[in-house]
Amino acid sequence: MLSTPSKDPLILFYTAFFSKPVDIASIHCDLSGQWTLDKRRLPEAAAVVFHIPNFREIGDAWKYPGQFWVAWSMESRSNYKRIADPKIMRHFDFTVTHERSSDIWAPYLPRASWWEEVRATPIAAKTEAAPAVLFQSAILNHSGRVDFVRELSHHIRIDSYGRHFRNRTIEGPDLGRKTKIDTVARYKFCLALENSSETDYVTEKLFDAFNAGSVPVYLGAPNVDEFAPAGSYINAADFSSPADLAAYLRHLIDTPDAYEAYFAWRSKPLPEALAQRLQELESPVFCRLMKFVQQQKEDHPVRPAGRPRLPFGPRSYVSTRLRKWTKKVPN
Template identity: 70%
Template sequence: MSNASDIRGAMPSIDPLILFYTTFFSKPVDIASIQCEIPGRWTLDKRRISEAAAVVFHIPNFREVGDAYKYPGQYWVAWSMECGQNYKRLADLKTMRHFDIIMTHESRSDVWVPYLPRAVWWKDALARPIVPKTEEAPVALFQSAGLNYSGRVDLANELGRHIKIDSYGRYRNSRSVSGPDLGSKTKIETIARHKFCLAMENSIEADYVTEKIYDALMAGTVPIYLGAPNVDEFVPEHSFIDASAFASASDLAAYLQHLIATPQDYEA
């Protein structure tokens, strides 16, 4: 963890206390799940801010900062997993000057926190059997919101004119999942029954590769990806279809139809 030795240095006599001052999208940060090789203590108790070696602020919840006081020798950490297009504050120098450490999905950050799964995840994905593609619609889509900086809404709408898409998310919903919705487990099982899955980011930015493409890979389904221009640095070669490589949605649909009609090309 970058800068961990500096943080420890702020309180050399005991393991450093790290305070998560804000919520994470209005929910308490799950400090019980934190795994760190460096000894440390974690708290959500704002009353302990004077004890903290470092204070972490989730930038999308920046309004919760309020009148927080920065104590001498304390590190303030700006944390965000979101794209800068969605949260302009990340580029606001007046706001960001308060922070000593930047912790985001960008590889250039002081502390890099990508969506990239751990090695054990990839082993599990490779070990999973490929589920038969039984759904009539070749393409699955899970989308929860209408954010469209990437043009994903336009792509889905246009692609849907040329090939059938089952849309299970809150946005553009056309079908419900089978049985009880058990969250991620149900999502993966549903995607697995389709040949393709639209994995489209809400914004296009280098390094902004989220769980969308990894969900499809875990399901054993080919992702149709729209998003980070350097996505190939985050997934295996020949594991996805780059939607941006096609001149139009009709061209993309024609390629998908070719793969459906040519099993050996699809398997490749």
């Protein structure tokens, strides 16, 4: 027999988000529907969300007829190659990623209210002797940022607070992101260096620099211009070498008017293309996911009959179960 699912869709988050459960209590959405972490409700779920970086948790999942599987990742393909593996991705019906081509677009791009708050915040005095600051903890280097920093540091002073290249330490209590923003605010330039140079992969590194009132020196996505106002950042790709870039930074230091021009965007309306993107993102990502699932249910109102299957096979099922049992991970 064919069964008709309940009117309000249930979305199950099957995996952790890195080491933590997804915080479904923080999801605020006016749409009807439910979110759950309870794997016992897998058979009734309209959609099941899997965080691809936690791929080792997926192997024991059964897929029920008519159920939508959603691949979720905000990481670069270089760091998590499974998102680009067609043998793996064929088991998922939809994607939620930072890539513009995803079914549900989930970029790092802050919402419109954030931009307004940043524009209204006064620029802090630049009190540090070094002109540039860096926060980098991971050694991931698909963008070539390790060699970039090493060469740039030969030509201009860089204070580095992260685990990588560290030559400065935080003074006083470290309150996480707030301390980072307050620290960056004291520098003229902030090195915003992505670990990968991929289209649409523009992360919080750029936006943290804007938030701090420091001019970002960006290395990463070739289409970064779609994520920030023109003239608001310095693109390392525009220079022939780190030495050439350092010479330009010294020019800006010696020419206050030229440096201040990088903050002119704060007194102007955001570019139309960027404003349109922000409007599209005004609804939180999981609300947009729920709306998408509701539309899929309307297009496919009757759930087909049949038995569930193991998309990744019995061997993967057993190994995943053993791994979870060994680590005492809830099933």
